[in-house]
Amino acid sequence: MKTTVNTSLLTKNKINQLTPDNNLQLTDYLEVVKAFARLTYQSVYVIDYAQMKFEYVSPNPLFLSGYTAQEVLELGYEFYFNNVPESDLKLLTLINETGFDFFAKLPESQRKNYSITYDFNLIKKDGKPVLINHKLTPLFLTDDGRIWKAMCLVAISNNQNAGNAIIDKQGSDEVWKLNLENGIWGKVLKPKLNERELEVLRLYAQGLTINQIADKIFVAPDTVKYYRRRIFDSFNVGNIVEALSYAVNNKII
Structure with a gap:
């Protein structure tokens, strides 16, 4: 029809x-x-x-x-x-x-x-x-x-x-x-991330784990979690998959 x-x-x-x-x-x-x-x-x-x-x-x-x-x-x-x-x-x-x-x-x-x-x-x-x-x-x-x-x-x-x-x-x-x-x-x-938050997000985009990111930027894993939470709050998302998708769609990374 x-x-x-x-x-x-x-x-x-x-x-x-x-x-x-x-x-x-x-x-x-x-x-x-x-x-x-x-x-x-x-x-x-x-x-x-x-x-x-x-x-x-x-x-x-x-x-x-x-x-x-x-x-x-x-x-x-x-x-x-x-x-x-x-x-x-x-x-x-x-x-x-x-x-x-x-x-x-x-x-x-x-x-x-x-x-x-x-x-x-x-x-x-x-x-x-x-x-x-x-x-x-x-x-x-x-x-x-x-x-x-x-x-x-x-x-x-x-x-x-x-x-x-x-x-x-x-x-x-x-x-x-x-x-x-x-x-x-x-x-x-647009929400803005500081340089450290952008670095953490880019490392997540490369598939690194929390511990690997911590080793890469010479901080404790809990510090990586802190940056991750700040990213979630800035983007108003609930997990790293949503954060990466938001960042790509909005040309942040």
Whole structure:
């Protein structure tokens, strides 16, 4: 049975016309995207807002809900309407509308420096939901500054619930977090670790144990545990796996 697509998710960034200069940006760019997809564990999508479709979907089975990459490419946004719970579709509508409103208020020269990240549930092939994280950033803009094409990275979320919508600017410690109650983006600062905490986190990322880290940085194991607790508190996470995931997703290590 064919699903009727709710186009409310697509209206905020409708592209009505492209110019020849717009198309000059496209020379072989998908080859770069494909090369990047081969290097990352994450799934990669390219969205074309002029045609309201996916232009590229990497063949990562973890995020395809049992479909092939070609099938998802052909389904386009219908893939989400078929495989995202209704409550999360409403959440995506809110993030879409407020995200494009935020973007429209930015200086055009700065718009490519911003990215948005958020979490929602995707129904797997076995019918069970998995919480995934989307990161989306502009690839190309139209002459009037709208997002024409965007790249999206998909990974397993390090959070417990859907939402967690954040916009950040490359090279800045400032981020904007979406209040889901009132739909307003509020400015916050990224959590910062001191040099010792960063060192401990990087050693954990290398697979070292508490005792090995203690030997490496010439401290007692209890001191390593102290630094680990400070890291957990800074990231608001409960274990080292979540801490490492948070640090990678937020470009801290």
